[in-house]
Amino acid sequence: MSDNESNARQSWNDVGDRMAALGLKLKLHLESGSDAETEARAAFEHLGDAIRDSLDAVARAAKDPAIHADLHDAGTSLADALASTFTELGSGIRNTVRRSD
Numbered sequence: 001m002s003d004n005e006s007n008a009r010q011s012w013n014d015v016g017d018r019m020a021a022l023g024l025k026l027k028l029h030l031e032s033g034s035d036a037e038t039e040a041r042a043a044f045e046h047l048g049d050a051i052r053d054s055l056d057a058v059a060r061a062a063k064d065p066a067i068h069a070d071l072h073d074a075g076t077s078l079a080d081a082l083a084s085t086f087t088e089l090g091s092g093i094r095n096t097v098r099r100s101d
Contacts, residue, residue, distance in 0.1 A: 061067045 058071070062071050
């Protein structure tokens with residue numbers, strides 16, 4: 001594994017650790033018994049239902065060969081755009097950190 005791959009993996013592990021910690025804090029806050037818990041549970045259930053419905057609709061549409069091909073092309077374009085964006089973002093962050101040293 002190269003240094004870049006190792007750094008990327010560690011960075012994502014750090015993100016995962018921080019998200020897990022945030023999730024635990026949110027869970028404890030919601031379990032405190034406030035009205036926020038009821039509202040949050042309802043919002044998350046609604047969000048989950050909406051995501052499930054959306055994914056079901058995409059899955060049904062993807063069975064059409066023409067849509068399947070377009071979906072593949074769109075996914076590839078999205079992946080390329082994300083890769084370019086994260087490369088630029090990484091360069092910008094590195095430059096900012098170097099300037100602040």
